Amino acid sequence: MNKSKSPIKNLPVHVPGQSLDRQIQRIWDDKIMEPLSIALMLCFLAFMEWYRLLAHISKPMPIIYTLMALVGIWWAYRKIRKAKRAMKDMELGLTGERAVGQYLEESLAAHKYHVFHDIPGEGFNLDHVVVGPTGVFCVETKTRSKPAEGNPAIQYDGETVKVNGMLPERDPVIQAKDEARWLHDTLEASTGKKFLVQPIVLFPGWFVEPGPAHAEVWVLNEKAAPSFIQNAKHNLPPDDVSLIAFHLKRYVIAVDAEK
Numbered sequence: 001m002n003k004s005k006s007p008i009k010n011l012p013v014h015v016p017g018q019s020l021d022r023q024i025q026r027i028w029d030d031k032i033m034e035p036l037s038i039a040l041m042l043c044f045l046a047f048m049e050w051y052r053l054l055a056h057i058s059k060p061m062p063i064i065y066t067l068m069a070l071v072g073i074w075w076a077y078r079k080i081r082k083a084k085r086a087m088k089d090m091e092l093g094l095t096g097e098r099a100v101g102q103y104l105e106e107s108l109a110a111h112k113y114h115v116f117h118d119i120p121g122e123g124f125n126l127d128h129v130v131v132g133p134t135g136v137f138c139v140e141t142k143t144r145s146k147p148a149e150g151n152p153a154i155q156y157d158g159e160t161v162k163v164n165g166m167l168p169e170r171d172p173v174i175q176a177k178d179e180a181r182w183l184h185d186t187l188e189a190s191t192g193k194k195f196l197v198q199p200i201v202l203f204p205g206w207f208v209e210p211g212p213a214h215a216e217v218w219v220l221n222e223k224a225a226p227s228f229i230q231n232a233k234h235n236l237p238p239d240d241v242s243l244i245a246f247h248l249k250r251y252v253i254a255v256d257a258e259k
Helices: 018-054 062-111 172-191 225-230 238-258
Strands: 114-120 125-132 135-141 153-156 161-163 197-202 218-220
Touching (some): 062 114, 062 135, 062 225, 114 238, 125 172, 125 238, 135 172, 172 197, 197 225, 218 225
Antiparallel strands (some): 153 161
C-alpha cells in the first residue's frame, strides 16, 4: 500500500470561538443525544412489551417497561433542558467571539497587526490576542444579553466592573489580568524576551461608560477597541512583532498536535 501525507504545510491556527464550538458539540453529543437515545430505547422496549401482550406472545411485562420508559423520558427531559440552557449561553458567547474577532481583523489587519484567536492556556483559553506596532494585547470577550428596555450600560471604576449596576459572577478584570500575565510568561519562555501585555475586556454591543484614563485593564466595547489599540503608547519594533506572531502560531499548532 502506498503511503500518503497531508499536502498542507502551513497549518492553520484557531478561528474565533473554536473552543466554545467544541464545547457546544460535546454538550450536544453527551448531554442531549445520549439521554435522548436512552429514552427512545426504553420507549421501544415498552412498545415491544405491549405488542407481545396484544399478540399473546410469552409473558410480557408492559406495565413495568412503560414505567421504565416514563422515568427515562422524565430523566432525559431534565437533562436535555439543562443542557439546552447551557448551550444557549455558549452560543451567545460564540456569536460574540466571532463578531469581535471579525471586527478586530477588519479594523487592524491593514495596519500591520496580527490577530490570533482562541489560544489555549492552562485550563482556559485567550479569546483574542492582537500583536502589532503598538504592543501586545490580550482580549477577553464578555457577551451578555441586554434588557430590552432602558439604557443598560457597563460601569468601570478602574477596579470593578458592573453590568447594568450588577456585579458579574466572575470578575472579568481579575480574569483579564491573569490571562495577560500567563501570555507574558509564555512569550518570555518561548522567545527569551519580555513584552508588556495589555489586558482588555470587551463587552460587544454594550455602551461602556468612560472609566479611569490609566486603568491597568481596559474595559471597552468592540467598536472602541481598535482606536485604543492603535493609539497605545508602547512601541513594538517590526522584528519583535514578527517574532511574537511566529511563536504564537507555533505554540497553537504544537498544542493541537499534542491532543
